[in-house]
Amino acid sequence: MSDPPVRNEIGTVNGVALQVGTINGPVTVHVPPEVPEDDPGADPLVVDVRLRNLDYVSLTDGDRVVDVPASGHSVQLIVTGVSRTPVVLAELRVEVLTRTDRSGPLNRHAAAVPRRRFEVLLDATPPRLRALGDTDFPYEVGLHESEAFDLKVVTEQGDVEWVLHLDWVCGRRSGSLRVGLGHWPFRTAARYPGAVR
Numbered sequence: 001m002s003d004p005p006v007r008n009e010i011g012t013v014n015g016v017a018l019q020v021g022t023i024n025g026p027v028t029v030h031v032p033p034e035v036p037e038d039d040p041g042a043d044p045l046v047v048d049v050r051l052r053n054l055d056y057v058s059l060t061d062g063d064r065v066v067d068v069p070a071s072g073h074s075v076q077l078i079v080t081g082v083s084r085t086p087v088v089l090a091e092l093r094v095e096v097l098t099r100t101d102r103s104g105p106l107n108r109h110a111a112a113v114p115r116r117r118f119e120v121l122l123d124a125t126p127p128r129l130r131a132l133g134d135t136d137f138p139y140e141v142g143l144h145e146s147e148a149f150d151l152k153v154v155t156e157q158g159d160v161e162w163v164l165h166l167d168w169v170c171g172r173r174s175g176s177l178r179v180g181l182g183h184w185p186f187r188t189a190a191r192y193p194g195a196v197r
Contacts, residue, residue, distance in 0.1 A: 044083030044170040045141060047179050050076040052150065057189040058104040059159060068159060068189040070106060075151040075186060076115070077164075077179065081141035085171040089139040089147065093176075094120055094127040097161040097185050106191055115148035122155040122162060122188065153188050161185040 052074040056067035081087045116139075117132035129151070139147050151164075163186065164179040180186055 043177050044087045045079055045081050045168060048078040049181060052076050056107045058107060059102060059189060068187050071155050071188055071191050073153055075153060077149040078146050079141055080146045081143055083170050084143060086140050086142045088169040089137060090169050091137050091167040092129055093165040094129060095163050096122055096127050099158045099160045101158045103190060115150050118149060118151050120151045120153040122160050123157055155188055155190050157190055159189045161187050
C-alpha cells in the first residue's frame with residue numbers, strides 16, 4: 001500500500017516558497033508574475049494612441065497630395081499604469097505647434113464608439129480640452145489598469161499640427177508625458193465652411 005499524496009499549500013508569500021522532501025510524481029510550482037522595481041527615470045505610464053471617426057481633407061504638400069484628418073475626428077488615448085505606485089492623471093493639455101491657412105476637398109469615412117469623452121478646442125486661446133461627460137480630470141490608474149479617452153478634435157482655422165501633454169503625479173514624483181503619433185505631432189485641418197461636424 002502506498003503513502004497518500006502529500007499536499008502543502010502556503011498563502012500570502014512574497015516570492016516563491018518550495019519545500020522539498022522525497023518526490024515521487026509531478027511537482028507544480030506556481031510563480032506569481034514578477035513586477036519590476038520602479039525606474040525613477042522612467043515615466044510610470046504608457047499611452048497608446050488611436051485615431052477614430054475619420055473624415056479627411058486632401059491638401060497639397062509641395063509636390064504631393066496628403067490626406068489630413070478633418071475637424072471633428074476623435075483621438076483615443078489608452079493610458080496604462082506601469083508603476084507599483086498608483087499614478088494620478090492630473091491634467092491633459094493641448095499645444096498647437098503650427099497652423100497654416102489652407103484647405104482642400106473633404107473625403108468622408110466611418111465612425112467608432114467613445115469612452116471618456118473630451119473635445120479638443122484648437123482655436124481657443126490657449127487651446128484646451130473640454131469634458132463632454134460628467135467626469136473630468138484627475139483620474140487614477142494602478143499597475144496594469146487603463147483609462148480610455150476619446151478626444152473630438154475641432155478647428156475652424158487652417159491646417160494645425162498639435163500635441164498633448166499628459167501631466168501625472170506618482171507618489172512623490174510628477175511629470176508630463178508628451179503625446180502625439182509616435183515621433184510626429186497630430187495634424188488636423190479645418191473643413192470647408194458649412195461642412196458637417
